[in-house]
Amino acid sequence: MHISTTAWMLAACLGTLINASDVLEVNLVFPRNETYAPNDTFPVVFAFKNSELARHLNPSISYSLWNELDDSAYILWHELRWVNWTDQETYFAYKFSDTFNTEGRWKVLWTLGWDSCNVESPSYGNEVISNTTTRATRFTTSNSAPKLDPVAATANKTCTGQPGVAINVTDKTKSIGSALWEGGKYTNHTCAVVAASPTPSTNPCRTQIDETTLASMKASDWASYCDSNFNEPAECSDKKSSAQPLAVAGLSCLLGLTGALGFFLV
Ligand SMILES: *[C@@H]1O[C@H](CO)[C@@H](O)[C@H](O)[C@H]1NC(C)=O
Ligand SMILES: *[C@@H]1O[C@H](CO)[C@@H](O)[C@H](O)[C@H]1NC(C)=O
Ligand SMILES: *[C@@H]1O[C@H](CO)[C@@H](O)[C@H](O)[C@H]1NC(C)=O
Ligand SMILES: *[C@@H]1O[C@H](CO)[C@@H](O)[C@H](O)[C@H]1NC(C)=O
Ligand SMILES: *[C@@H]1O[C@H](CO)[C@@H](O)[C@H](O)[C@H]1NC(C)=O
C-alpha cells in the first residue's frame, strides 16, 4: 500500500469520526433473513452506526428470540447506559445464544427505545419524550446449511428482510434538571433534539462483522462468563487475559471505512 493511500485512509477514518453524519442507525446485523446451521454459541449482533449520536438519547434495546414452531420466546436486553459512546464509529451490542442450537424457524423481535428533547414542551411540561420502535427479522436453521460463519454471512452487502431504525439527531441539545428525567444521570442531564420526519432509511447490510471483531466479541463474552462465575471454572484462568473488548471500538473505524469504500466502489 502506498503511503499516500495510508494517509488518505487515515484521514478518511478521522473524517468519519469528526464529521459524523446526522443519522444514528441501529440495526440487527446478524442473523440476517437467511438459513444457517444450528450452533450453540450463535451470535446476535446489533450495531449502532454513528454511535456518538446516541450519547444524549439514553437508548435501550430489548429483544426476544422467538421459536416460530412452538411459539415460545426467550427475552433478552442490552444494558447501554454505561456505554462510552465517544470515538466509536460503530458500537456493537451482542450476545451469544444457545437458543438456536436445533433446526427451526425463528424470529428476532427487537425494540429500540430512546428519549429526546420535547421541543414543544413549555418549561413546566414534559421536557423529554420517549419513543420506541419494534423491528423483526426471521431466519431458519437447518443442518444442511454450511457451518455458521457470521463473517462470511455479513460480507454480502445485499440482504432483504432486515429492517432497522434511523434517527436524525440534530446538534441541538437541551440541559434538563436532574429531577425531571431518569435518563439524566446517564446523559450528563442533556437531551438531544431529534429532527422531525421524513425518517431516513437504513442500510443494515453495510455493517460487516470481520474476523477480528468476532474474535474480540468471543473473547469478551468469554471474559464475562468467567467473571460471572464465583468459582472460576478451570478453563477460564489461561484464556482470561486474551479478552480485549476495546479492540472492537478501535476496529469499528476501519469497519466504517471499509463500508465507505464499498459504498463508493459499488
Ligand atoms: C470514553 O472513551 C474516550 C475515548 O476512548 C476516552 O477518552 C474517555 O476518557 C472515556 N470516558 C470515560 C468516562 O471513560
Ligand atoms: C418516534 O419515532 C418514529 C421513528 O423515528 C417517528 O416516526 C415518530 O414520529 C416518533 N414519535 C415521536 C412521538 O417522536
Ligand atoms: C459455531 O459457530 C462458530 C462461529 O461463530 C464456529 O466457529 C463453530 O465451529 C460453530 N460450532 C459448530 C458446532 O458448528
Ligand atoms: C448476497 O445476497 C443476495 C440476496 O440475499 C443474493 O442474491 C446474492 O447471491 C448474495 N451474494 C453472494 C456473493 O453471496
Ligand atoms: C426473507 O427471505 C425470504 C427468502 O429469501 C424471502 O422470501 C422473504 O421475502 C424475506 N423476508 C423479507 C421480510 O424480506
Ligand SMILES: *[C@@H]1O[C@H](CO)[C@@H](O)[C@H](O)[C@H]1NC(C)=O
Ligand atoms: C456536561 O454538561 C455541561 C453543561 O450542561 C458541560 O459544561 C460539560 O462539559 C458536560 N460534560 C460532559 C462530560 O459532556
Ligand SMILES: *[C@@H]1O[C@H](CO)[C@@H](O)[C@H](O)[C@H]1NC(C)=O
Ligand atoms: C436531518 O434533519 C436535518 C434538519 O431537519 C435536515 O437538514 C437533514 O437533511 C436531515 N438528514 C437526513 C439524512 O434526513
